[in-house]
Amino acid sequence: MNVLDAILTRRSIRKYNGIPVSIEEIKDLVRFSMFAPSAVNKQPWHFIIIYDKEMLEKITQFHPHAGMLTQAAAAVLICGDESLAHTPAYWPVDCAAATQNFLLAAHGKGLGAVWLGIYPREERISAMKSLMNLPVHIQPFSLISLGHTDVPGRIADRFKPERIHLNKW
Numbered sequence: 001m002n003v004l005d006a007i008l009t010r011r012s013i014r015k016y017n018g019i020p021v022s023i024e025e026i027k028d029l030v031r032f033s034m035f036a037p038s039a040v041n042k043q044p045w046h047f048i049i050i051y052d053k054e055m056l057e058k059i060t061q062f063h064p065h066a067g068m069l070t071q072a073a074a075a076v077l078i079c080g081d082e083s084l085a086h087t088p089a090y091w092p093v094d095c096a097a098a099t100q101n102f103l104l105a106a107h108g109k110g111l112g113a114v115w116l117g118i119y120p121r122e123e124r125i126s127a128m129k130s131l132m133n134l135p136v137h138i139q140p141f142s143l144i145s146l147g148h149t150d151v152p153g154r155i156a157d158r159f160k161p162e163r164i165h166l167n168k169w
């Protein structure tokens with residue numbers, strides 16, 4: 001799949017078929033995530049791969065839109081490292097780029113994935129920090145639910161020419 005097709009046909013996938021995803025497959029997706037752009041190339045991210053079904057179930061107890069985790073093969077928590085970021089304002093931006101890279105790579109490999117928002121919701125951040133035992137300088141940013149899927153990618157037409165402005169607003 002070329003990159004343009006991948007961008008157009010990636011969709012959030014919340015239904016999985018139960019086929020396991022290996023740790024090597026997930027590490028490979030993380031590798032693509034780590035190729036994302038970041039401010040001053042600081043790459044201020046960490047990735048926690050979660051296979052533990054009990055952990056995944058616990059996340060559904062505090063995250064209101066994460067029910068699909070009970071069917072997921074695994075999840076990946078993308079975290080920002082405040083001690084590595086260019087300035088405190090940049091780690092969420094960098095982690096967003098890493099999250100999108102992960103989603104596109106998963107789609108490119110034929111896996112289904114969906115971005116579950118953690119940052120900037122305080123209650124999800126603090127619940128995730130305590131569940132994952134995160135050090136103070138590590139901030140949970142996004143959780144990606146992942147699995148093999150039978151749901152095909154499809155194009156959703158979102159092009160809005162009226163949102164394009166030439167030279168000035």
Ligand SMILES: Cc1cc2nc3c(=O)[nH]c(=O)nc-3n(C[C@H](O)[C@H](O)[C@H](O)COP(=O)(O)O)c2cc1C
Pocket residue numbers: 010011012013014065066114115116117118156
């Ligand atoms: C910051 C952010 C937070 C999101 N949080 C959730 C979530 O908690 N649960 C969920 O099912 N989808 C979540 N999504 C996925 C969006 O619902 C999805 O991207 C959007 O509906 C567009 O659909 P698409 O990804 O298929 O193009 C989130 C997406 C983003 C970018």
